[in-house]
Amino acid sequence: MLCSTCAVRARSHWLLMIVNSAEENPMKRLLPLAFSVTVAATCFAVSTFAQGGARGASKLTLHGTTVSVEYGRPALKGRSVNDLLSKLGTGDFWRLGANKSTTFKTTGSLTFGDVKIPAGEYSLWAKKEANDKWSLVFNKQHGQWGTDHDPSQDLASVPLNLQNVSSPAEQVTITLRKAGAGGEILIQWGTMELSANFTAG
Numbered sequence: 001m002l003c004s005t006c007a008v009r010a011r012s013h014w015l016l017m018i019v020n021s022a023e024e025n026p027m028k029r030l031l032p033l034a035f036s037v038t039v040a041a042t043c044f045a046v047s048t049f050a051q052g053g054a055r056g057a058s059k060l061t062l063h064g065t066t067v068s069v070e071y072g073r074p075a076l077k078g079r080s081v082n083d084l085l086s087k088l089g090t091g092d093f094w095r096l097g098a099n100k101s102t103t104f105k106t107t108g109s110l111t112f113g114d115v116k117i118p119a120g121e122y123s124l125w126a127k128k129e130a131n132d133k134w135s136l137v138f139n140k141q142h143g144q145w146g147t148d149h150d151p152s153q154d155l156a157s158v159p160l161n162l163q164n165v166s167s168p169a170e171q172v173t174i175t176l177r178k179a180g181a182g183g184e185i186l187i188q189w190g191t192m193e194l195s196a197n198f199t200a201g
Helices: 002-020 026-050 081-085
Strands: 055-062 065-072 102-106 110-112 115-117 120-128 134-139 154-179 182-200
Touching: 055 154, 055 182, 065 154, 065 182, 081 182, 115 154, 120 154, 134 182
Parallel strands: none
Antiparallel strands: 055 065, 065 102, 102 120, 110 115, 110 182, 120 134, 134 154, 154 182
């Protein structure tokens, strides 16, 4: 919206300057062009900044099934992941990243323990359970802003394994990798690692 407003004002100002300078020094006719370029550059910078934010992605092909995840990558910047996530109460959801929700795609069905996830595209969420445990939630909506979680669209939930590590990850990192005959989704931030194993089919 800001860039559209800038563009309209720029065009209006440009036309006004053309009319007023028609009989003046030809060099003055270059001023509208310089002004328009400056406004366009400013709008581009504002738009780029507004859409900023690092995004990460991971992909795994398992027995002909391609699984991928795309997510925001917030950084700790001197903070503790425990302090940040301790603000969540039991039953609250974390978007597993920042900005737009984390997107999970699979071209074939997957099995997490006794939970079957059909082929499709989902948003992923981490649900805080009692006793500092976590579960991974697959939601049928995707592409929404990361705080817009609709529980009525939840497809399934699987338990996550929690491990504390000595080498912290500054940014949220989600990795899909092979694990035995199947695959694993690994979520890392700070000293916390959450993971779940799955198989194709």
